[in-house]
Amino acid sequence: MAIIEEPLALTSGEAATAERPLGGLTRPQGGNGWRDWLSTVDHKKIGIMYGVSAMFFFVVGGIEALLIRWQLAAPEGQLLSAEVYNQVFTMHGVTMVFLFIMPLAAAFANYLIPLQIGARDVAFPRLNALSFWIWISGAIFLNSSWIVGGGGADCGWFCYSPNSGLAFSPSHGVDFYAIGLQIAGIASLLGAVNLIVTVLNMRAPGMSLFRMPILTWMLLVTQFLLLFALPVITVALFLLMFDRLFDAQFFNPATGGDPLLWQHLFWIFGHPEVYIIILPSFGIISEIIPTFSRKPIFGYSFMVFSGIAIGFMGWGVWAHHMFVSGIGPFSVAAFSLSTMFIAVPTGVKILNWLATMWGGKLLFSTPMLFAVGAVAMFTIGGLSGVTHALAPADTQQTDTYYIVAHFHYVIFGGGVLGLMGGLYFWWPKIFGHMLNETWGKVHFWIMLIGFNLTFGPMHVLGLQGMSRRIDTYSPGFGFELWNMVATIGAFIIALSVLVFFYNVWRSRRDAPNLPAPGPDPWDARSLEWMIPSPTPEHNFDEVPLVESEDEWWHRKYGYDENKRVVRIATIEEVAQDGSAEGVHLPAPSFWPLVLALGLPLIGYGLIFNLWLCVLGGALTGLALYSWALEPVDDPDADHGHDDHHDDDDGGDDDAAEPEAVTSGAEGGE
């Protein structure tokens, strides 16, 4: 990990010895192979691990989607029983939202935020590793219910009460849902705290907030949404867990409980969650479109403020998910209105993207295709969204396939396509070689066609009255044709994902025979492109001094006397060469992994045997204190400087204190 220098002898002649606070504990050296990955605190490796795991769960959720579509391809489908069908569509939704899109966005956030603001790492590197390990242990815990919990959760991804109660869902699936999402939520909360502090505190000199790239801005808004939305779902999940495991009386109408409470708590989280999913993609699109239009983003401050506005207004629209729950005409009217208002900042963004492209020298490379595709598909999803902002129309549409069509256009069309574009765009920065352009374009067109074939017909099915979540339908309702089209489309999407994986494999195989992409293959605009590809371990040789928005572009281009853009420097002249030595990086640690292993044990314990909780709690506690007491750095290395890392943990309440004490060791030099 760290580029380690030998400790130098002191002038007094005394040998230099580093302090070991507890004598026994040391930081691992990293080394290579799997140990390196398990103990890494490098934001780039953590980002890659998020990305790889997210793609794995994309395949899992995709297989669940194909099962759903196979079942519904023709009337009287027999592939899945009604019970299994309920589990499959529930786990499809949960997997795609919590185990695919959110971690893929987290991958971009982890990898790119420090690079875009000119930092060497995030504010709390070990906490960052902890977020990843907790998330993956939650993800595995959640999916283990297929094996040990008697099947997956079967209550839909929003798991309405009383369907989620013991009476209607007697297997352990919902318990795994409640606890698994809590574990994943801890990960996102810690990540949010970490990234917010990183963005606010670790910007390079001159990088004022309003010089930050739009992607960083959108990710910052996303982290704030996570910060405030997650505790609300945490409350809801705790109440659900208490109901199911400890006989509390929260959601059982028979004993005075109120199912509407769940709906409110869930959607107060759930609607901001929609923006948590979409804003990272908006940020990526806002990086790609200016680069391939050869123009700066149109209306930078409007883009930033509309993102912030979406972040705020996202809190005031949750009850539009509940128009038919009987919340009363006044509430319905108010939320109907606020929902229409939130289309305004979103529309601002779409117009600004179009205005950025207007008059630009457009270059339709694969990232640009995905970005433009995402804008187009999101616009369709946004428009159908406005149709159910109108409560009377929504009353007709709710719980039909029209809704399914809408949110897939938003989340898949707007979210996933944008993230895919981001993968193509930053692939050379992350892995040091480009993805094949031809296969990338094949991937894009197959995915776009498959996507529209799958979800376009669902608008029609929904308006024809096909309700969502039914496991099959009888012939004669006119549902046959469009269901078959949708199923064919789903398999075309699957094909496009295979093309993507093939492209990844092929590009990697071909990379040694192709010229290296260099630091800046797309002639892009933000700071991450001024350093070599793949990113060196220490990110920046020296931290850049930022003088304008689109800093990197302004280092390459200037204006002549006629105010025309002229090239003032080649990439090679102004890029850093990654040769810095002696940059002190945070030492790796195994404790985040150990701590994260304790949480699923507590989860299994709550469900099966409380003694396991004791074991899991002990493991967590041991890891917390070991974490706090392990030296801030490798004691055998020269750690005269801990660089910029206050490598401790302010986010996790009982970790905060003891850790901070040891970090005193660094302050005392």
Add this chain to the structure above:
Amino acid sequence: MATATIDSPDTHDDHDEHHATSTGISNTKLAMWTFLGSECLLFGGLISTYLLYKTRRGPGPDNTAIPTDIFDIPFTSVSSFVLLMSSLTMVLALSALTRGDNAATRAWLLSTAMLGSVFIGGQVYEFTGFIREGVGFTHNPASSAFFTLTGFHGVHVSLGILMLMSLYVASKQGKLTPKHTETVEIVGLYWHFVDVVWIFIFTVIYLIPVD
């Protein structure tokens, strides 16, 4: 501390450059404030749940008692006062550490933890009293909401006590010096937050009358 290391000149620049954060607030303190922002929503959700359920007695003649029927306001007022006083001793601990008075720091840290423990003891006493009178966690929605809200707060106080005791041990080992005032300050932030939340919870549960 006594870390013997020599700085090479090139890393020295990094050092100076990076220890100043963009906002001027240290990373740890900003992280704690951010985390506390999140906690507001956690308690917001729990308080809302209690407000919705506080009079829900459940069906049947056996289930009629709710926490507000049987609670002892004077008793809880005293333990609330104890908890609020612990914020004072927390401030005194910080002030003592700033002066470099280690003995006083430990004394005030310990008294803060003790006052917190007295509060937790009072909560345990109250809970057992409720259960003895038949108003348990599973009794009806009102009692489930009551135990969940106050229980979550109790867990927060307990974690705070754990932090205070860790500080106390660190001080005993000589690891807590005036350079670490910010560490104590950050634990203090958490502690004061938990106190402030209790003011809301106490008002909502005990002071606002139920019809």
